[in-house]
Structures are given as C-alpha cells and as structure tokens.
Amino acid sequence: MPMYYFHLSNDEKVLDVDGTNLADLAAARTHAFGVARELTFKSEGLLDHDWSVWRMLVHDDGGTELFSLPLSDFGTGK
C-alpha cells in the first residue's frame, strides 16, 4: 500500500513526518477529511492554531503534491 503524507501549510509548515499507508487516492482523500475534522474540532485553545487560514497538502512518497484542501472548509475556526 502506498504511503501518503498530510502536511499543513500557512506561512509556516507543519510536516507529517511519519506518513500513513493507505489503499489508494480515494482512501487518502477520506483520511485527509478525517484529519482535517479532528484538527479543527473546537480548536479554540491557547495552543491551537487558527486552522481556518491553513491548507492541508497531501503528498506521495516521491514528494509530489496529489491534492490539497483548505482547512477553512472544516470546523468552526477561531
């Protein structure tokens, strides 16, 4: 199963250094939506970023960007 990496990007970057094995691109998309929901859920704490201005960039093993999504589509933001 191929590896996919789910990075976060704004002015800074938060890198998914570990990656995840998933069946295919469709599974990666589902996974991305799940992670985005988990990240943005009630994200109003002191150490939470304002995820609404971040994007998630999904890469394959070779570093090619496969797709991206704006986190503003998820959660309630700050």
Next chain:
Amino acid sequence: MNNAPDLSRSDNQLLAALPRETLALFGQDLKQVSLSPGIVCYEAGDLIDRVYFPISGMISLIVPGRDGEIVETGIVGREGAAGLHSGLGERRSYNRAIIQIPGQFAVISATHFGRAASNSAPLRDLIVRYVESRWAEAQQIAACNALHSGTARLCRWLLQAADCTGSDHVPLTQEYLADMLGVRRTTVTLLAQTLQERGAMRYTRGRITLRDRNMLEAGACDCYEAIKRENHSFRIGIDV
C-alpha cells in the same frame, strides 16, 4: 516485622495515605513487583484477582470498539489503584486494564485485600471515596472529549501521564496517543509537531519529554486542573 520494602512511604499516594494499622493488615501479601508494558491486568469481564497500586509505572484502561479499534478511557498511576473496588466483594473488571508504562507496582491478591477491607471500616471508606473520585473524573473526561480540541486534550493527557509516573519522560508512542485521544495517528503527528515547535515537548522514537509544563498547562483545557483538584480533595478527605 517483614522484609518487604516500606510501602507506607512508597510513591503510591493511596498507600502513603493509609494509616499504619491499615497497611499492617496487608502484611506480606502486599508485594512490590516490576511489570512490563503489555501485561494484561484484566480483560473486560474478568474477575478482578489482584489489586495494583502503581509506584512508577502506569496502567491504561481500554474500551474496545469495532474492527479492532480501541479507545483509552483512563489511566491509573501513582495517585491511585486498579481493582480497588474488589475489596468490597467479588467484582468483574468493566474494561481491559493493561500495563502501559513499565515500572514498579505494589500488588496484592483480591482475596487478601478483601479480607483486610472486611476488617477495616477506614479502608472500605477509602475504596468508596476512590471510586467516587474516579466517577467524577470519568464525567469530566466525557465532557472534555465533547468540548475540547485535540491540542488541549493532548496537553491534558501528557500532563496526566507525567503526574501518574512522576517523571517528565513519558514513554508513549504516537499510536497510543491516537488511541488515547480517539483520533487518527496523522492527527497526533501534526499536533505533536505543533507542540514540539512551540517548545512544549520533545518527541523522539516513542519517547516523549515534557519541556515546558507551564505552556502545557496553559494549552490544556480546564479539565486538567479540575481532575487534579478532585484527586487532591479526595486524598485530603481520607480519614487518618
């Protein structure tokens, strides 16, 4: 007179709070042992056969979901014990309890513990108060999971785990943290990176080190303080 380690001065706060006469009821039946991670204390539904008082390790309480998913619903460290309510009579474990962080544990058979409890009203009172305080904690955690962000809950769990073991080095993997938080492993990676970049903690190869407790406490939800307060007031209330 026995040659066992003086468990009245152990780092387990329940044992340390017991009056000497009560601790004496355990005699040589209470032994200090070293336990490795993965050892199962009880499976869900098992008869509780031993009571575990963590001294330096940590026990994880697990409720299994479907398809092999698991969620950690609580941890037991030196502030408490697993299986304590078996002192009130034969009891089955509601959930799976496993050793998550290795270390020293004081252990006594449920039979011997029950015998001691049947002879000690203060010990029975302690058991009931402890169960009440865990019930309060479970309610707080349920509210927390519904109201608070992954970051806040991660900060809270890290602080709780460190308090459980009495150390800022917390040997927990990201897989375990994902089970603890009920989120995908990727989410933990991203949250951990964020906390690491802020200097709150360091994560390398399955070993987390808390670096800035103040920052973690600021980032944790109010639930951390609420649980700590509840723990503290329970111990103050123990009849000595």
